[in-house]
Amino acid sequence: MTNPAECNEAKDVAVEKELGNDTERLARAALSRLMEPQDAAGLALVQAAGATDALRIATGEVAAGRGLEHEITTLLADNAAGSSWAGLAAALRRWQPRLPDLAPERDLATMARLGGRLIIPGDELWPAQLADLGIQEPICLWWRGHEQPLPSVDKCIALVGSRDSTSYGAAVTGDLAYSLAQRGFTVVSGGAYGIDAHAHRAALAGGSSAVPTIAVMAGGVDRFYPSGNDDLLRTVANQGAVLAEVPPGSAPTRYRFLQRNRLIAALAAVTVVVEARWRSGALNTAHHAETLGRTVGAVPGSVHSANSAGCHRLLRDGGAVCVTDAAEVAELASPSGTALPEQHAVQASVQDGLTLEDLILLDALPLRSTTSVEKLSAVAGLGQESVRAGLGRLGLLGLAVSERGGWKRGRA
Amino acid sequence: MTNPAECNEAKDVAVEKELGNDTERLARAALSRLMEPQDAAGLALVQAAGATDALRIATGEVAAGRGLEHEITTLLADNAAGSSWAGLAAALRRWQPRLPDLAPERDLATMARLGGRLIIPGDELWPAQLADLGIQEPICLWWRGHEQPLPSVDKCIALVGSRDSTSYGAAVTGDLAYSLAQRGFTVVSGGAYGIDAHAHRAALAGGSSAVPTIAVMAGGVDRFYPSGNDDLLRTVANQGAVLAEVPPGSAPTRYRFLQRNRLIAALAAVTVVVEARWRSGALNTAHHAETLGRTVGAVPGSVHSANSAGCHRLLRDGGAVCVTDAAEVAELASPSGTALPEQHAVQASVQDGLTLEDLILLDALPLRSTTSVEKLSAVAGLGQESVRAGLGRLGLLGLAVSERGGWKRGRA
Structure with missing residues (x-):
């Protein structure tokens, strides 16, 4: 400096x-x-x-x-x-x-001592996506962690949710964050207990990119909050980044939490709410994301879980997309389908391509004994020529086999 | 006759x-x-x-x-x-x-012997909503059960789902069907094992209307299918209705199951898929409902449950509304919000109506010791007049209290 x-x-x-x-x-x-x-x-x-x-x-x-x-x-x-x-x-x-x-010089010195810095709009390191906040773009960011380029919006996914997460929420957050970090995404969250902590932790474990995870704090980055996450946030600072728009020494007030949420939403292309009660700060982050025109994802859960009620509310109100795995989240972050979700591991049935007539015919074919074209015609309600033509098509697919002049179901 | x-x-x-x-x-x-x-x-x-x-x-x-x-x-x-x-x-x-x-006379005699009848379009008892099927409206319906008016579309909810339901699916289906029947809705389903059976059973238990539940069969109504649901379907016929478009003696073929699904979708204002795998017949019913312009609801579940994957697919594809209880389903069935969902049993916080300035001030108020207007002004970053005015507003709400000339947080 x-x-x-x-x-x-x-x-x-x-x-x-x-x-x-x-x-x-x-x-x-x-x-x-x-x-x-x-x-x-x-x-x-x-x-x-x-x-x-x-x-x-x-x-x-x-x-x-x-x-x-x-x-x-x-x-x-x-x-x-x-x-x-x-x-x-x-x-x-x-x-x-x-x-x-x-005492800005003192604050800058504090940051330098903590191995951090201040970045301002126009800096090469300034995250360009924050400009989408318009007049609400922060005046500056206090950044604790190594100096390295912060990821662009399409490489950032925010994972947010309740502090009092359930084991279900913890498991899903862990899977999502680990898998997203493995795909080179940066997981953005708020450093709190519960979903936030699970997100940071799993992203650190899965991290393949330079900045596996970013914690955006509501208070100053000189003291980590909550103190129970001190070790975790220290690791996030060492391997990723800890950011805040308030200077060192600032207390994390409720108001600052709500404002901090807009930064989480603005940094990421997609904000995923993993678990949230009917009223939850995570919904506030989701609304910030919607306001910015960013995509909101919500993870479904049991209708009996109060911790999923906020997610279901987001889904029901129509603003959020239902996401169940990292591939679906990654797809939402890709502007033009460059990251298509993997095909679900369910085999397409060979019967899927059949016409209605052939499906009726297939239904009419006995499984064990064989039957005649005449009988099939009556049972299926199809003319005999149609039955013969259909048996030919089903035969090619292995769905019908001819035995001793009769026909039965094939094993395909 | x-x-x-x-x-x-x-x-x-x-x-x-x-x-x-x-x-x-x-x-x-x-x-x-x-x-x-x-x-x-x-x-x-x-x-x-x-x-x-x-x-x-x-x-x-x-x-x-x-x-x-x-x-x-x-x-x-x-x-x-x-x-x-x-x-x-x-x-x-x-x-x-x-x-x-x-042998239509024989078929009609069979139905009469079973305590049933045939209804055709134009009959007073013909469900008017089937006309929405257009050219796909069935030629007739074979009806086993007492002669009584079938409910109009806005009083019918279809609950469908996997045959191999989980205990979660069973519990949710039971809650929905019972509660919908209690509200005077008729629960329409397909009489199969799993979700269908749970839906019929709970609707019978909760039934307050003349027709608590309707089973639409893929085969003839003279023999109940599957035979394991024989007792249940007999009760459905006695207290509700069992319908089919195919005549007595018809086998329930795969093709007829798919066609039967369009009748379930057409009878009901809303089709709710409670549990369904990625590929499931219940999704076929949902697609019929969409084609008809009917509303589709999907119940969310664990992302780890294969039996909820089909529901999440419907939610993600955007065609279905996320529903978590009977009130939300009933709301979908009401054409103009006549059945609004009950307010969620979560108290609105008294802080919800606060302006940002008052929220900042509230954050700045200490919980135990008291503080001065001057200190609050510095901590909150608000002018002293603003602090005084804000303390007045917070005081009225019980959120701030004055003690010995200082101010602290109230208990509201």
């Missing part, structure tokens, strides 16, 4: 660009502490003024002109986010109490 | 009408033996010439004119059923072997 003071000394364009980028990086780091995730006014301010000026305005260092306030109002109205907009003055009052906490 | 010879003596219009009806009844009884179910040429002949003349033509008593053959060709083409049409002469040769078996 370059020190901005040093950068001011360099004069050539590349360094100026780096400088600009670094100033913006520091600004976004600060803004992510000032504003709650998806603070509509704040995000609009950043979009309208740029991160650096947005921070100067948000901290009261410079005043915003009338034109900017108008621009924000328009932006919010265009994004149907204007309902809670009470003007920039109100937003400034909202941010004001957090001004004393701003 | 009036004897046709006696009727010829009566001269007034009412009796002539009865005579015409009786002649037609005898003709249809005979035609149902001459032609396999859904014999497209035969059904078109009946539609074009009427049952009485159709029988005379089919038996060779009178010759068909050129005009009739043309009319049949057009009818079949209009109904996309012309592909196997090889002309009336071919059809006559097909029917010819069965001519010696025709």
Whole structure:
């Protein structure tokens, strides 16, 4: 991480660009502490003024002109986010109490110490799919884990579900995550107990790609939450990535969980709900995915299991596709059927191609004793020529055999 | 049953009408033996010439004119059923072997002896919904059971599924059928082992309406098939109805099973597949229902159960609605939401109606100790006025309480 003071000394364009980028990086780091995730006014301010000026305005260092306030109002109205907009003055009052906490250099240093970094839109490492969030695209991402390209949307599958998963949910999640990781997909989840933990764990076990799994946290990535998943999340950081839009030290509040869910949905091409109660945070993630036009999958389960009621609700409401194995999930992630599901291991019956007349004739053929064309004609209700022609066709398929001048069922 | 010879003596219009009806009844009884179910040429002949003349033509008593053959060709083409049409002469040769078996009076006498009857389109007791089959409407129905009105389509639910049902399938079928019967629905099924038998049995137990359940057979209703369900089907006949389009003595062939399925689908407003393998006759019934524009429901189950694979296939292919209880099935049968599903027994959380700001504030409120408006303002990232206003709203809901000048979480 370059020190901005040093950068001011360099004069050539590349360094100026780096400088600009670094100033913006520091600004976004600060803004992510000032504003709650998806603070509509704040995000609009950043979009309208740029991160650096947005921070100067948000901290009261410079005043915003009338034109900017108008621009924000328009932006919010265009994004149907204007309902809670009470003007920039109100937003400034909202941010004001957090001004004393701003210390972006300290936060960046913390990340560097943890072997992590901050990425911002425009970075080569920034996940392009987050742009689909529009004005809700996060200001930045705090990333704990090795520096490596994060996977594109079509290589990411989100597996989410209840914290209090059943053994059924655990088994299905394990199968799906392992098998998806084996196919080179990155499994995205929320690092929680239950389905999330099973998803991360199995993806790590099956992982063949550089980033087998990504955990998106609701709180800061400096401390793993829940603490019972500390070991797991440490491994996820080592082998995959742990991300958050809130800075180090942030508590995982309920509100941040709900906002975090939109990031899980946006990172992945498909969000699969493995187990969820009638009311469940996983359904919130599914709704985010639907809103983004991403595909939602739901795993069916027993109608007697309260932990599948949310999945069945998604299926019934029509928004979700029923998925039962990794092949079906992979198919949903492939834009044009490049990953077709394996054929189900059920043999097509040789009888499937028969015409109705031949099926009737087949039914009329005795299994053991033989019978005559005349009798078959009466039993099947078919003319004798039809019976003879049909016996020929069935004979070719091995479905009818001739013995001592009579006919019976073949063994095919 | 009036004897046709006696009727010829009566001269007034009412009796002539009865005579015409009786002649037609005898003709249809005979035609149902001459032609396999859904014999497209035969059904078109009946539609074009009427049952009485159709029988005379089919038996060779009178010759068909050129005009009739043309009319049949057009009818079949209009109904996309012309592909196997090889002309009336071919059809006559097909029917010819069965001519010696025709004995409609004997068949009607058999039914009367069994406490049953024959019904034909136009009868008051004819289920009006079968007209939706168009040219595939059966020629007649052989009905074993008490004479009583059969239910209209919106009061009929078909429950179908595997013969080799699991204990899960048995339990779900029992719950659905019992509960649907209690709500006054008639449960339609096929009288087979497994799901069918569970459906009939539970409907009989729960039955509050005149016809708690209907079994539609692939073979003649004089002998119940399978014989292991003899007692059950006898009870269905006594308390509900056992129907078939084939005459007494007909064997339940594979072809007739497939055709029988269209009757199950046509009788009911909704066809629910409770358990089915990837390939299953129950899926055939579901496809008939879809073709008719009827609603198909599928019960979800474990992804590890082969007996639910067919249900999941129906859900995934998009044709079926996920159903988990009788209320959801009943809702599908109601044309305009008259039978809304009961509210799920999950309390709406008082927090559901909160704005994002109030939710953030609620998250910031400590559970045990109290805190100040200033601290809440910093923690929540909200201006102090917003915090005060929010605390007022949360206080009204019992979600925030004030103690000794500070604020903490309420117990609501």
